[in-house]
Amino acid sequence: AAGKEQWPRGEEEVWRAGIRGLDKTVDDITKSVVNHVQTSLARQAYNIDDLGAYQAAALSVRDNLLVNWNETQLNYTKKNPKRAYYLSLEFLMGRTLDNALLNLGLKDEYKDGVQKLGFSIEDILDKERDAALGNGGLGRLAACYLDSGSSTELPLWGYGLRYKYGIFQQLISPEGNQLEAPDPWLDNQNPWELPRLDVTYEIRFYGRSERSHDGSGRAVWAGGQEVVAVAYDVMIPGYGTKTTNNLRLWESRSKRGFDLNSFNAGNYEGAVESSNSADAITSVLYPNDHTSFGKELRLKQQYFWTAASLADIMRRFKNQNKPLAQFPDFVAIQLNDTHPTLAIPELMRILIDEEDLTWDQAWTIVTNTFFYTNHTVLPEALEKWPVPLLEHVLPRHLQIIYDINLFFLQAVEKKYPGDRERLARMSLIEEGQPKQVRMAHLAAIGSRKVNGVAELHSDLVRTTILKDFVEFEGLSKYSNVTNGITPRRWLDQCNPELSALITKTLAVDKNVWLKDLKLLKGLIPHAEDADFRKAWAAIKQRNKERLAAHVQSTLGLTVRTDAMFDVQIKRIHEYKRQTLNILGVIHRYLTLKVMTPEEKAKVNPRVVFFAGKAAPAYYIAKLTIRLIVNVAKVINGDPDTKDYLQLYFLPDYSVSLAEVLIPASDISQHISTAGTEASGTSNMKFCLNGGLLLGTVDGANIEIAEEVGESNVFFFGHLTPAVEDLRYQHLYHPVPIEEKCPALANVLNQISSGLFGNDDIYEPLLNTIRQNDYYLLSDDFDSYIAALAMVDEAYQDKEEWIKKSINTTANMGKFSSDRAILEYAESFWNIEPTPFK
Numbered sequence: 154a155a156g157k158e159q160w161p162r163g164e165e166e167v168w169r170a171g172i173r174g175l176d177k178t179v180d181d182i183t184k185s186v187v188n189h190v191q192t193s194l195a196r197q198a199y200n201i202d203d204l205g206a207y208q209a210a211a212l213s214v215r216d217n218l219l220v221n222w223n224e225t226q227l228n229y230t231k232k233n234p235k236r237a238y239y240l241s242l243e244f245l246m247g248r249t250l251d252n253a254l255l256n257l258g259l260k261d262e263y264k265d266g267v268q269k270l271g272f273s274i275e276d277i278l279d280k281e282r283d284a285a286l287g288n289g290g291l292g293r294l295a296a297c298y299l300d301s302g303s304s305t306e307l308p309l310w311g312y313g314l315r316y317k318y319g320i321f322q323q324l325i326s327p328e329g330n331q332l333e334a335p336d337p338w339l340d341n342q343n344p345w346e347l348p349r350l351d352v353t354y355e356i357r358f359y360g361r362s363e364r365s366h367d368g369s370g371r372a373v374w375a376g377g378q379e380v381v382a383v384a385y386d387v388m389i390p391g392y393g394t395k396t397t398n399n400l401r402l403w404e405s406r407s408k409r410g411f412d413l414n415s416f417n418a419g420n421y422e423g424a425v426e427s428s429n430s431a432d433a434i435t436s437v438l439y440p441n442d443h444t445s446f447g448k449e450l451r452l453k454q455q456y457f458w459t460a461a462s463l464a465d466i467m468r469r470f471k472n473q474n475k476p477l478a479q480f481p482d483f484v485a486i487q488l489n490d491t492h493p494t495l496a497i498p499e500l501m502r503i504l505i506d507e508e509d510l511t512w513d514q515a516w517t518i519v520t521n522t523f524f525y526t527n528h529t530v531l532p533e534a535l536e537k538w539p540v541p542l543l544e545h546v547l548p549r550h551l552q553i554i555y556d557i558n559l560f561f562l563q564a565v566e567k568k569y570p571g572d573r574e575r576l577a578r579m580s581l582i583e584e585g586q587p588k589q590v591r592m593a594h595l596a597a598i599g600s601r602k603v604n605g606v607a608e609l610h611s612d613l614v615r616t617t618i619l620k621d622f623v624e625f626e627g628l629s630k631y632s633n634v635t636n637g638i639t640p641r642r643w644l645d646q647c648n649p650e651l652s653a654l655i656t657k658t659l660a661v662d663k664n665v666w667l668k669d670l671k672l673l674k675g676l677i678p679h680a681e682d683a684d685f686r687k688a689w690a691a692i693k694q695r696n697k698e699r700l701a702a703h704v705q706s707t708l709g710l711t712v713r714t715d716a717m718f719d720v721q722i723k724r725i726h727e728y729k730r731q732t733l734n735i736l737g738v739i740h741r742y743l744t745l746k747v748m749t750p751e752e753k754a755k756v757n758p759r760v761v762f763f764a765g766k767a768a769p770a771y772y773i774a775k776l777t778i779r780l781i782v783n784v785a786k787v788i789n790g791d792p793d794t795k796d797y798l799q800l801y802f803l804p805d806y807s808v809s810l811a812e813v814l815i816p817a818s819d820i821s822q823h824i825s826t827a828g829t830e831a832s833g834t835s836n837m838k839f840c841l842n843g844g845l846l847l848g849t850v851d852g853a854n855i856e857i858a859e860e861v862g863e864s865n866v867f868f869f870g871h872l873t874p875a876v877e878d879l880r881y882q883h884l885y886h887p888v889p890i891e892e893k894c895p896a897l898a899n900v901l902n903q904i905s906s907g908l909f910g911n912d913d914i915y916e917p918l919l920n921t922i923r924q925n926d927y928y929l930l931s932d933d934f935d936s937y938i939a940a941l942a943m944v945d946e947a948y949q950d951k952e953e954w955i956k957k958s959i960n961t962t963a964n965m966g967k968f969s970s971d972r973a974i975l976e977y978a979e980s981f982w983n984i985e986p987t988p989f990k
């Protein structure tokens with residue numbers, strides 16, 4: 154039916170007369186909101202509170218999104234372009250209402266509308282819960298890419314899981330311990346999703362796979378457990394376009410009925426894994442990032458999601474009645490890390506066992522369809538699945554993986570005859586007890602292109618974890634796409650005053666520069682204009698006050714706003730070195746304690762903020778939180794220092810909290826051990842909002858410095874090539890810390906002596922540094938302290954600092970996720986913008 158609209162029933166004019174258009178006026182909007190109060194919510198006008206008003210407004214906005222969403226899907230059906238699919242186990246969407254209003258261009262109208270109904274838009278927006286279906290950067294990147302896909306009018310869909318519980322809520326106990334509570338984000342209904350009870354697939358687990366003996370290579374996989382995948386669709390509006398793409402999230406249901414598994418906050422992970430029932434599969438997001446655990450339920454999540462997504466993609470392709478050989482001409486699938494790598498053997502299975510293709514025909518299709526993005530080179534994060542577990546859960550897929558490996562190793566052997574070590578290194582199977590499948594190897598050989606997420610990281614992928622593959626297959630397959638962020642959420646939405654000042658200054662419509670972010674360069678000459686600088690600084694100040702008000706209302710703490718705001722917000726992990734930061738804070742505290750009043754008078758007050766979650770089983774990361782919280786108690790309560798230094802750990806870091814913190818920052822810290830942070834994306838968000846960067850020469854920090862100029866960033870620490878040698882020295886020629894870095898030794902000893910609590914609780918954390926110091930804190934501490942001093946010095950000259958801030962924002966255009974998604978579209982997927990009227 155492609156190409157022609159049809160009216161299968163009734164009278165076309167009657168249909169057309171009934172079709173709803175977009176709300177445009179305040180009058181349309183108030184009517185629609187009241188209508189939803191009355192019908193969808195079945196409530197009376199007199200008992201509507203802010204939550205009810207939020208729900209009604211959201212449903213009204215959803216109606217508008219649906220108008221565009223329907224037209225977008227119709228446009229694709231008519232034009233039948235090649236489509237790309239982004240498979241990600243995580244989509245960290247945050248809140249939707251404000252973003253949808255801005256993208257639709259209806260924020261002012263809704264603001265007026267709800268005001269006429271007696272509500273304030275800010276109060277309503279604040280009622281929304283975050284959709285927190287992700288751990289951190291990887292999941293938020295997926296969300297930014299969907300925004301950019303719609304904003305650039307690309308036919309790009311996301312596929313993920315509809316977890317009943319997203320990332321846990323973080324509570325901090327009075328002693329400073331992280332406690333985890335479930336995140337019941339669906340409790341108040343979710344107006345942003347459309348259940349598609351008619352879109353379902355049956356997904357098999359376990360059972361037996363019998364190969365046929367007819368030489369076809371086919372097999373029959375039967376028995377075991379079948380679970381139903383049900384689609385929930387989330388609309389993804391583009392900014393200033395009608396294109397509204399789809400994010401399809403799968404929910405698992407048992408074929409027979411529903412058995413509720415109870416969820417126990419006390420034993421978080423245990424409770425998650427206890428149930429073998431069908432609905433357990435999509436019950437919870439795994440809260441560990443950068444560790445691969447080999448848990449059966451996680452494997453079932455991965456297969457359930459990839460199999461449902463592929464079945465859906467295949468059904469859409471088959472509706473076109475094209476030969477299967479053309480599959481890669483219409484479908485590109487991006488694998489967000491190795492989590493969806495089972496899609497490779499799954500597509501082989503479909504093509505061979507169900508579609509009767511030969512192995513070679515199937516492999517040609519597969520290797521022209523998939524694209525793989527690597528997000529980390531940390532060894533503990535590289536996914537490996539035990540062979541016995543795979544054999545038990547997915548017997549047919551293990552056979553296919555073994556066959557892929559056989560053909561692959563034959564080709565390697567042909568090129569490097571007799572090089573057994575190379576074969577062992579490159580094999581999909583790692584020898585050992587048990588044997589394990591190396592998912593990064595499978596993803597690499599099954600894909601058309603492989604990329605890292607920043608230049609340095611892509612180099613490391615090419616020269617370390619996939620070196621042999623680059624040698625074997627050639628460099629051109631192994632490339633880079635530097636990450637990006639959406640300037641809609643991460644500037645216009647989170648920093649409306651700065652956005653308005655930029656619009657006024659550039660003298661173009663905001664929907665021009667927000668879609669062509671390099672236009673920010675037009676701000677550069679204005680850095681020399683004193684009035685502009687004053688306006689710029691005043692906005693930063695108001696953003697600090699907004700953050701302080703937030704801390705006051707949520708935690709009851711009073712933050713001073715006449716200070717430098719120094720922020721580190723990200724997952725708590727040893728490689729990100731929050732520990733270095735807190736040790737630096739203690740060093741500053743100890744220094745302040747011995748200063749004379751005259752010396753202190755010259756000190757610029759500083760407020761240090763931390764936020765971030767630790768994986769529930771990551772003991773050292775949890776100790777780091779405990780240390781920060783207890784240091785804060787001492788510092789904030791010390792009359793000698795509290796006018797010069799304040800420290801806060803803000804609990805339950807989230808997208809929404811980031812939106813308040815980032816615009817308020819003067820300096821933010823991105824201080825990973827060189828070579829460990831693949832890219833980082835919050836670094837981009839801070840700099841886009843005029844915060845300066847203090848960091849190591851790592852990830853996207855390097856490219857930010859290239860863009861904004863080295864004089865506008867504060868770099869310190871050893872470089873990537875030195876890291877291996879330093880680690881070797883630590884192991885084989887250790888130097889006592891007292892000798893190597895007395896300043897650090899003193900800080901560690903002060904902690905041990907009980908300055909922040911009179912027990913040995915921190916010793917395991919301190920020993921990671923005193924012993925082999927894998928993340929090189931003792932090597933970088935002195936240069937870190939020196940860099941902090943340079944930040945202090947630079948901040949003394951307020952006018953110069955503001956110039957740096959303006960020049961930083963002005964040079965951040967490269968980091969728009971529009972640029973990144975268009976690189977994927979053009980150089981990988983070969984898809985094109987597909988606009989419509």
Ligand code: B1H
Nearest residue numbers: 290291441442443528529830831832833834
């Ligand atoms: C990133 C992860 C990650 N890299 C495993 N790897 C996970 C690995 O649940 N898991 O098993 C979850 C997440 N996340 C981050 O990706 C990098 O550390 C950042 O540097 C990068 O900016 C981000 C987006 O590319």
